[in-house]
Amino acid sequence: MSVLIVGSTALDSIKTPNAENPKLLGGSASHAAVAAAFFTPVKLIGVVGDDFPKRYIALYRKHKINLEGLQVKAGKTFHWSGEYEVNMDNRQTLLTELGVFGTFTPHLPESYKKSRFVLLANIAPSLQAHVLDQMQRPKFVIADTMDLWLNIALKDLLALIRRVDAFVLNESEAHQLTDRHNMLHAAREIHKLGPKYVIIKKGHNGAFLSGPRGFFLCPAYPLESLVDPTGAGDSFVGALIGYMATRPGPVENSLRRAMVYGSVVASFCCEGFGLTRTTKLKRSEIEGRVAQLEKLVRF
C-alpha cells in the first residue's frame, strides 16, 4: 500500500568537525520519502523554489517517489544550515531561509487522498493538520515534530496530536512537552493528549515505544562511523511507515518490527552527508542490518 508523506523539502548546508557540504538535498520529507520508498510507493507533498536542482528531482524519481503533490514555486527553496559539535550530539542552526516554504499551503492531488498510511513529517503543525483535513479515512497516521513547534506553535501541535494514531518526538522534546524526566511518565502524559502510540527517539540509544501492548525498547545499530546525523529521525519515521504499509493486519502486529527497520535506515543515513548514503542503499543491506540487530539484542 502506498504512503503519503508531507514535510519539508529543503537544501541543507551541513558542517561537521570533519567536513562541510553546501546545499545537499534535505528536509524531513526528503529523508522520510527516500527511506519509505525502500518498502512501498511514496506520494510526496512539499514545495520547492525554481532554484531547486534538477538532479534532486531526478533523485526523487529514481526512488519512484510520486511528485504530483510537489509544488514548484517562483522563489528560493527552503535553505537550512547547521553545524555539529565535536561529539556530534549537539548542533547549532547557522541559518534558516524559509523561501517559498514561508507561504506553503499543501494541496492534495485527488490520487493522494485515499492513502491509508500517512506520515506527517516535521513541519509546522498547522500544515500537518491541513494535510490531515484533506485525507479520507487513513488507517494509520503518524506525526513527527521538533522543539521549534513546541516553542512557537504549541497550541497547534496539541490540536494535531489529538488526531494522530502515533506521535514521535525525541527525549528532550518529550521532557519539554510533559515536564517529566522519566520516559514512562512522559509517555503516559502524551497518551493523555490523544495518541495511542508514543514513540520517543533516543538517538544512538535507540527508541522507546509505548502502546496498548506495552513498551518496546528498539535498539540502535552501533555505528563504526557517524558522518552526519542530519535526517536520521526523518529516515526513522519514513522507513517505519514504509514498512508498516507493506504489512497486513492490525498495526500492533508490525509496529515493533517497523521501528527496527526505521532504526536501521536511520543508521545508514548517519553514514553519509545528507542523503548521500541512503540513496545508495540496497534493500538487502537493510535486511542484513535488521538481522544483525536481532543478534545484537539476543540473550
Place this chain on the structure above:
Amino acid sequence: MSVLIVGSTALDSIKTPNAENPKLLGGSASHAAVAAAFFTPVKLIGVVGDDFPKRYIALYRKHKINLEGLQVKAGKTFHWSGEYEVNMDNRQTLLTELGVFGTFTPHLPESYKKSRFVLLANIAPSLQAHVLDQMQRPKFVIADTMDLWLNIALKDLLALIRRVDAFVLNESEAHQLTDRHNMLHAAREIHKLGPKYVIIKKGHNGAFLSGPRGFFLCPAYPLESLVDPTGAGDSFVGALIGYMATRPGPVENSLRRAMVYGSVVASFCCEGFGLTRTTKLKRSEIEGRVAQLEKLVRF
C-alpha cells in the same frame, strides 16, 4: 560456585531532590556482594571501622555473605556523602572520609584463594591487584573502576587491566580512558589494553558488551520510580558475576544473560535508597523482570 568480591565497604550519606538518608550501608563491595548472593555464595573482602553498625553485619549475614575476609579495625568506617541533581543523572561528592580504608591492605583467608570467580569491585587498582596476586588460577576475573582512578592512579589501573578477563566502566570513563567518543572505537582500544571482554555501562540506556563473539546490547529495565542510583553499577557487576558462577561451560555462553541479570538487579537497586530495596528483593522478582526484559526487546 562461590564468588570472591573485593571493594569498598562504606557508610553512604545520600541526598536526592526528594530525601536525605545518612549513613546507609554502602560501598561497591556491599552492593556487589548482596547482588551476587541472590545467585551464589559470596566471599567478601573489605575493611570497616569499629563504628560499623552491628545491624549491617547482620544484614551481610542474612544474605549468607562469608565475612572471614572482612577486617574490623579501630577507627572510622569509610564514609561517603553525595548529592544528586534534579535529573538524577549527575551527582556531586560532598564528603569523603577514608577512615580505616586509608590504610587497608586486603588479606585473603586460605578458604578464599581458590575462588573461581573474582569481582574486583571499584576500589584503588593497587588494592584490586593485591587481591589478584593472592588468587590461585581463577576462571573469570572482572574488574570495575571509577573516574577517580583514571585521574589519580592511571598507571596502576593500566597494569591491572592487563590481568583481567573483563573490564567494566561507564561511557564517560571509556571516553576519558581512550579519547574515543564512539563506543565501538573505545571498546577496541580497551581490548588492546588486555581484556577479552569490555563492558561499557550506559545507565538507564543499558550496557554494551564487546567480546570475541561480537557485540551485545544489554537493555535497562525502564523504571517507574528512580529513588537513588547509588550502587546500581556495583549491583550490576555483582549480579553479573553471581549469575556467571552458577553457569557451567565457557564464559561466552552465559555472559549476555549474566549482564541482563546484572541490569535487572541494578534496576531494583535504584528503587530504594542505598541497599534498602535490594536487601528486600526476592529471586522470583528478579526472574520476573528478566522475563519482562525479554519481552521488551522482542520484535
